[in-house]
Amino acid sequence: MIIDLRSDTVTKPTKGMLEAMFSAEVGDDVFGEEPTVSALEEKAAKLFGKEAGLYCPSGTMTNQIAIKVHTQPGDEVLCDTTAHIYNYEGGGIAFNSGVQAKLIQGDRGRIAPEQIIENINPDYDWLTRTQLVCIENTGNKAGGSYYTVEQMQSLAEVCKNNSLRYHLDGARIFNAITELVENGSDLSNGEIKSRINAKALEIGSCFDSISVCLSKGLGAPVGSVLLGTNDFIKKARKVRKVFGGGMRQAGYIAAAGIYALDNHIVRLKEDHKRAGHLAGIIKGLGYVDNLLPVETNIVIFNLDKKIKPESFIRTLAENNIKASGFGKQAVRFVTHLDFTDQMLDEVEKVLKKY
Numbered sequence: 001m002i003i004d005l006r007s008d009t010v011t012k013p014t015k016g017m018l019e020a021m022f023s024a025e026v027g028d029d030v031f032g033e034e035p036t037v038s039a040l041e042e043k044a045a046k047l048f049g050k051e052a053g054l055y056c057p058s059g060t061m062t063n064q065i066a067i068k069v070h071t072q073p074g075d076e077v078l079c080d081t082t083a084h085i086y087n088y089e090g091g092g093i094a095f096n097s098g099v100q101a102k103l104i105q106g107d108r109g110r111i112a113p114e115q116i117i118e119n120i121n122p123d124y125d126w127l128t129r130t131q132l133v134c135i136e137n138t139g140n141k142a143g144g145s146y147y148t149v150e151q152m153q154s155l156a157e158v159c160k161n162n163s164l165r166y167h168l169d170g171a172r173i174f175n176a177i178t179e180l181v182e183n184g185s186d187l188s189n190g191e192i193k194s195r196i197n198a199k200a201l202e203i204g205s206c207f208d209s210i211s212v213c214l215s216k217g218l219g220a221p222v223g224s225v226l227l228g229t230n231d232f233i234k235k236a237r238k239v240r241k242v243f244g245g246g247m248r249q250a251g252y253i254a255a256a257g258i259y260a261l262d263n264h265i266v267r268l269k270e271d272h273k274r275a276g277h278l279a280g281i282i283k284g285l286g287y288v289d290n291l292l293p294v295e296t297n298i299v300i301f302n303l304d305k306k307i308k309p310e311s312f313i314r315t316l317a318e319n320n321i322k323a324s325g326f327g328k329q330a331v332r333f334v335t336h337l338d339f340t341d342q343m344l345d346e347v348e349k350v351l352k353k354y
């Protein structure tokens with residue numbers, strides 16, 4: 001048994017998902033004739049109350065396309081210091097869009113409305129035009145922390161009042177949503193789903209554009225969707241082609257995305273429960289210095305200075321547990337669809353023995 005806690009991207013399609021993929025109806029999406037891709041795009045757009053969607057190979061591409069459409073070269077993007085668009089997209093905002101980032105030190109990835117206001121440049125010839133605010137929910141490098149709807153709304157208000165565009169890197173937005181709705185065990189699946197849908201609509205109305213990953217906790221093998229107005233998505237579709245992301249019979253993979261939206265949202269709560277359980281174990285370990293608060297499915301902790309992270313990770317690997325170093329003394333575990341209670345027990349044993 002290999003236990004892979006490096007990321008929630010490591011999941012493999014379930015049997016039901018594979019069946020949906022095999023039976024997908026397909027066509028050529030570059031010609032606009034892909035029924036399954038169109039169905040996924042419509043479904044995701046409708047879920048967040050947006051006019052249209054665009055299916056892309058990755059979350060990096062959906063973010064990069066959004067930034068390209070929202071900005072002109074020389075513009076400035078405001079984001080948190082931990083932002084994926086700044087740290088983990090290969091300098092794409094400069095490479096693809098010729099824009100620069102002004103980094104804001106938020107509260108574990110979450111920026112406040114006043115911080116936006118303070119960082120908007122006045123309209124002088126020699127200053128960069130502040131054009132776009134990009135937030136991440138949940139925050140990845142920030143340790144899975146999430147914004148509430150009220151927080152997202154108050155940032156939206158500032159953006160609107162200052163003519164800034166507002167993009168959500170919602171790679172893990174459903175992890176945030178499952179925490180934002182009440183979903184006690186007394187509620188039926190259908191009731192939880194309808195609460196999730198209502199919350200997604202509230203979130204959708206805040207943003208000019210939203211990127212959602214299907215290949216993280218939702219368990220699809222590939223893909224992300226970008227959501228926005230018809231006009232925005234029309235422009236985004238052209239940029240996707242230029243970036244080399246126009247796909248043909250992509251319905252086979254899009255079908256996995258549809259299946260994931262139908263079947264894998266409510267269960268994210270289980271991943272959070274297991275992450276919380278891991279946090280409880282890790283807190284009690286003598287060799288751990290600091291554990292970030294665990295809010296969703298990401299667990300980040302610092303090892304005591306006496307322990308080298310490489311050697312800790314090697315020992316885990318020798319016990320069939322894969323984990324990632326996360327800079328300096330930090331280690332990251334991410335729980336997901338393929339991480340079971342039995343694996344959790346095994347991890348507990350290995351951690352306590354170390």
Ligand SMILES: *Cc1c(COP(=O)(O)O)cnc(C)c1O
Nearest residue numbers: 058059060061084136140169171
């Ligand atoms: C994973 C991730 C992305 C997109 O990553 P891809 O690997 O390109 O799909 C974007 N933003 C955040 C916060 C992520 O965690």
